[in-house]
Amino acid sequence: MDIRQLRYFASIVETGSVSRASRTLHIAQPALSKQLAQLEDELGVKLLARSVRGVTPTEAGLAVFRHAQAILKQVEATRSIALQAGGGVSGPVAIGLPWTITSVLGLSLLAAVREQLPDVRLEITEGPSSVIAQMLAQGKLDLAVVFGDGADASLRLKPLVREPLRLVGASGSLRGKRSLTLAKASELPLLLLSRPNGIRETMERIWSERGVAPHVVAEINAPSLLVGAVEAGLGFAILPSCALDERLRHGVLDVAELRDAKLTRTACVGSSLLFPITTAAERVQGLLEQLVARSVEEGRWEARMLA
Secondary structure (H helix, E strand, O other), rough: OOOHHHHHHHHHHHHHHHHHHHHOOOOOHHHHHHHHHHHHHOOOOOOEEEEOEEEEEEEEHHHHHHHHHHHHHHHHHHHHHHHHHOOOOOOOEEEEHHHHHHHHEEEEEEEHHHOOOOOOOEEEEOOOOHHHHHHHHHHHHOEEEOOOOOOOOOOOEEEEEEEEEEEEEOOOOOOOOOOOHHHHHHEEEOOOOOOOOOOHOOOOOEEEEEEOOOOEEEEEHHHHHHHHHOOOOOOOEEHHHOOHHHHOOOOOOEEEEEEOOOOOOEEEEEEEOOOOOOOHHHHHHHHHHHHHHHHHHHOOOEEEEEO
């Protein structure tokens, strides 16, 4: 068994097809199939189940795939360590950001990395916190900002800030209403982000606990469209403070607290316990934490520092 065989096997699982992996790896399909057969013979187990739709890992294959990911990650980290020892921090760093965090920190993080870590290639993935956390656990990301206080056995999470969730509407729609009860807010025409979404799941849990039936008029899978719909007066939404800064300062949106429901969420920066973190990723994490602290100190992010 060698690294090459593990890399080939991982590519087959990721693409779901020997032929697609062959094209990705630029290796003839018969040669790739031979390497896979040799790996199965050496391990003494069947790694893939074949069907008309392609291939899927067996239970043993899934375990080997996860271990192969860890090994390949360590090989890549070894290269980065060697390069850094030879002169400066370098290499790729894949980071996942929820869309609300991207809106407040994305450009600043890109600029800071370009200026302070010029040999680091930042790769930013945006998506729901739950999806990003899953990618982080699988080793597809080096770092991520995720929401929630719950411990995850596979992740190393460092709480950064706790921020409030607010009811928001178009300019003038909440005039004179600095706060509402959850029941009153739930009577308004509400716009919800589609699942998976942490805020959506939190609100549904609270509504269920209190026996409240919210007046939901639309579910939207595009965050920018949801905020645009609120601006256009098509409904109200419950959103975090970091997504609202510019619009609130320019009077585009009205905001109100939910006085009988102290809704907050905790933003954490995380990395996987199963995969090694490179020096480059550690430096990017440091820059991210500095930018979070600066945003809070300058009043651009209504939140309370935890770290």
